[in-house]
Amino acid sequence: MPFLKLHTLSRRVKRAIFLSVDSLLVPISLYFAFALRYGTAQPFSYLASSWVLFPILSIIGVILALGVRLDRIKLNAFESRAMTRIAIVSMALAMSAIVLSYLLGLNAPRSVPLLFGVIFCLLAVFARLGGLAFLNWLAEHGSDHTRVAIYGAGAAGIQLASALRQAQEARPVFFVDDNPSLQGLMIAGLPVFAPDALKMQLARAGIEQILLAVPSLSKVRRAEIVETLKGYEAEVKVLPSYIELMSGKGLVESLMPVSPDQLLGRDKVVLDTPEIAKSYAGRVVMVTGAGGSIGSELCRQLIHCKPTRIILFEQSEYQLYQIDQEMQAEADGRNITVVARLGSVTNSPRVENVIAEEGVDIILHAAAYKHVPLVEENELEGARNNVLGTQVVAAAAAKAKLERFILVSTDKAVRPTNIMGATKRLSELVVQDIQTRSAVTKFAMVRFGNVLGSSGSVLPLFQRQIAKGGPVTVTHKDVTRFFMTIPEAARLVLLAGAYAEGGDVFVLDMGQPQKIIDIAHQMIALSGRKVKDPVTGEGDIAIEITGLRPGEKLYEELLIDSDSLLGTPHPKILRAEETMLSELEVASMLREIQGSLTANDVTKLRDIIVQRVEGYHQQIDDHAIG
Template identity: 55%
Template sequence: MLTQGLTTLPRGYVRSILIVSDTILMISALFVAFKLHGDLGVFLTLPIAVVLVPSMVVFGTVILMFFKLHRIKLVMFNSRDVSKIALASFCLGCLFSVTTAFLGVAGFLAKAIIFGGVFFCGSVWLRATAIAVLSKIRDRIQLRQPVAIFGAGAAGIQLASALRQSHEMRPVFFLDDNLHLRGMAIGGIPVLDSKTIVENLAYHKIEVVLVALPESAKARRAAIIEQLKGLGVEVRVLPSFEDLLVGRGDKALFRTVSPDEILGRDAVDLETPEIAQSYAGRVVMVTGAGGSIGSELCRQILECKPTKIVLLDQSEFNLYQIDLELKSLAEQRNVQVKSFLGSVTDSVRVRKILNEQNVDIIFHAAAYKHVPIVEGNELEGARNNVLGTKIVADAAADAKIERFILVSTDKAVRPTNIMGATKRMAELVVQDIQSRKPDTVFSMVRFGNVLGSSGSVLPLFQKQIDAGGPVTVTHPEVSRFFMTISEATRLVLLAGAYAQGGDVFVLDMGQPQKIMEIAHRLIELSGRTVKTACFEDGDIEIIVTGLRPGEKLYEELLLDHGNLCATANSKIMRAEEAMLSEVEVAGMLRDLRIAVSTANAAYVRKVVRERVDGYHDPRISNDMMMREVAT
């Protein structure tokens, strides 16, 4: 209560405290001036005590109030305030000189200089100490979020100054490319090398970075934003002066909507001891480690303190990004990170990595997942999603690793697109291998759309909103199950802990959400209004573009809800899905290999129709389907 009171005193009380403190400081400076000049005995005589001290207190206080030292705001203490204190100290020194000369005190000029210097140093020190102490107290009672500011120029300095009064954020350090600023401290905030961004964000546990670069540095600003987003931190951009002048630089531009806010339900609590226990001391491999799900898996696995994390990705850039991020964090936890560039369709490469790294657990997250892209690239979708899964799963079984977890999707249930169909075929492959290779526990995790992942509605809508619209929705009735990246990855980790063999795990995600409602909610949460025929003054328009090839109006998590079994977590269910026989799976794989090797996309679709339960291609009629099968 005492500390809270100190930080919330009324303005009048604060000013009174400063006046009293400066008055006490004046009297102390008088004592020091006489003491250092060797005339302490003179200071204690009656004329000095009766005339000098009262005169300095009365007229000195008038000088202090004239220069408004009591009105200096501690949170905005700057060089101009120091100049005011210096002028006030000079005037006090003159008053001291005149008064002591009138009293016939010897050496009054030397004493005046000492007096003025002591008062100046004491007054500046007093305020600097008050700022430091009150800042510490406020930080402890308000728990302000630590943030970093990229850009130590005029905009960055002004932003840091404003944040000193904020109840939400606390600037910890600046990051800047300017060689002349490195190693300096601006307002007590150190300026660090921008090249050390990864280490410093991790060390100070920074989750939000404010970018304060000038409008002229657009290219550099864009590159920094891209780099920061790759590090998994929240990025906010300071509006330009032009935006501020025309009214676009209000609080809304700093508003970043979190995935939880548009989830439409409470976040699922998946914090269980089984997660850490299952992966501690193990060698864990993640395929597709640079993707949205793969990279978040790596981050959360790291918290479980494995012996080693093995990363595999065919994208050099994505692999570089997650490798850079993890290694600085892994060193602090004494965890090894090994990164390998390669494709899951390369059997020799996969087997060599498994054997050399002594992998215990595999999370298979490497897949082509964007529906419209895979719809037009059926051969690569089948090669990567099905044949790639077969290669990694066979290698895992032959190496007799402990567990294999396949990351699947709700689009695998009654699919209307090749992406969903290939993921269901991947599930069938894993189920088949489990029936013949019991030494490794295989499981699958099926979940809906992941908010914030690449290609999801959240980053797409936010980009469209930032550009001023319009926001595009494919159909007014289209709906999806949604979960956050954190929920998705925790579910995958839990699946590995609960798996018994051949399991399909699903998460109770509540009711599906309409994309149109999410678009409305996101626009409003971003501080904008929706432009409609009835409200033409709105900020952002929503346009319906039509369903994309292979897109469904709604998704399902299960073919049959009667096949659900409970797990140790009430929000996670185990599904008993139908399987193909070993002969059927072998035939399916044989046909897919023929289709891929002969570049026959139509044959891929034929195999999908024959092998995937519930598949329907909305683009072709039954007559066309029969003609295609006949050929």
């Protein structure tokens, strides 16, 4: 229904509509004035001598409306001052009609201009009230919003109702108040019910949330009311008290999430280019690890590239279900088929069957174990999934002669100090090797910095710690990282597919690395809190230094050899051609890794990594951080 999008119209269009309505009301009001004066619905014979008033007063009406800014009155803020402006225009129009009648020698009765002014005033007011009622009706019946009841019909409750009416997410339905003098009244357009009637009204109106908006309540009384409200089948939310608002305490639970863009320390990189849509349009694209942070964002962005089909490949049933539900809704009406396939990237027959059955053209390989501490303690499974899984999928892509294969890698693969980074570097070597024997498929790799907002990143961790009142834990005061947002990461993968020539390593120019401790300070400040001073104890949230974790580096690098950098069509995306192992060395490495997995030999796996991964060294535990 097109009317549902009225609220999205630009302010200029809305002003034009208001101005058009007011200009039409001028001749309509003048016609009604003549009709009332002469007592007939068709006073055409009496208008013959005064027809000139219609065009002149219409022009004057537009000038007056612009002069007092009638077109700038917001419907949902229509109040006494707005009515005063309409009254001023009405009186000015009546005076103009009198003066024009005198100057032009018209014989219209003197009562016509007065009736004209009154009628215009009434019609202008009712037109706005009608428009407001229509928009409210649309909001009630034509949008998906949360229906809420407000407990407290005082000043705070009225202001909350007004704010909610201007939002699209929630709609206030009624007030609840234990003050008998307010019960039964209509306040701010909403009925006020007694607490005893709440249960019945909740069921009748389909209320999903109850908002307690009585900031003057004592903590004891507020706790009593909340305890009572929790007995109903509706979520209960509480506005902080005035004292808490003044002190800044009690707001943590209602904090808005910190946007990753606020923590980048640089401008977002614009990666929207025509090459992306051109490279994926009409193709069948398979995303491995489709339920993960990067994989799911890749799927969301692929929708806009108009592929024929998107194949979601994921070993986690729950994550596959979630992304499949989301993508089916997004793909609906776009003529794009979304297919969900359960399976592990280490299962070669399953991977090959899915590729063949679905007619895959491009693979975006995002499936990996990426959490450094977990992989450090589960080395063999990390190698199985990250190295052998990549080998399985890349080999299947080459065998099926697909168009492209893009590996999602990490900056931790460069001179790694942990098993996760080392396995990602080994997976890069595998992809580079397969490229040398593939005349059709173009293979490429993308190295990310830390992806803000992804699972396991500092953003959700720090947000949880701040919500609990601290402390925020940082492993070392000098730890630095490159940062990028999830959309930037996904876009970089898609662009790598467009720019791939074979065996490329793509990186994003992410500016200067940032200190993690600085990120912690920013997040605490953006949450409206203060960092606690360890000496004086002043402040809200403490920052605690915990010591480097096993395998953690103080800083990360994006390239093994910066001299190998080459440009791309995008100024912020760089391509590197790095050293690689021979075919015999890669084959030997894969056999050795398989042998270490079969023998469950962690020591052998670490020896393989030391031999094959350039710059690998184990990080010495560092707890003396000063």
